[in-house]
Amino acid sequence: MRRYWKEALGWKSVGYHKVIEANGNIVQLAPDSAITNGVAGHNSTSLHVSYIGGKDTDDRNIQQRQAIAAVLLGWLQKYPKARICGHRDFPNVNKACPQFSAEKEYGYLYLLAGPKNDKPIINSD
């Protein structure tokens, strides 16, 4: 992935902060302080996690689902004003990924993260 981003796309940074492997292993590609290339136009104000798979269907396995939840919960605890969004949920982004509603599925994490977190805004779809 790193080679593809650098050589094929010419990016100076990686595409995501963290990626979830098929076995649920969380690989950190960049520190939170880095600007990665997850969502064009929003990279300086967002953190990005992706999982291996999911190009055309939501094929996350249970290990990946749990790993994504762990990453998001950690970020919500560190950044209480953060919102959970899928790539497709950002304005002016013409993408279908992920193949599920990120905030609908993981919105329960706002409650687990603590009282400082804003109330979730659940997208309707």
Ligand SMILES: [Zn+2]
């Ligand atoms: Zn995407």
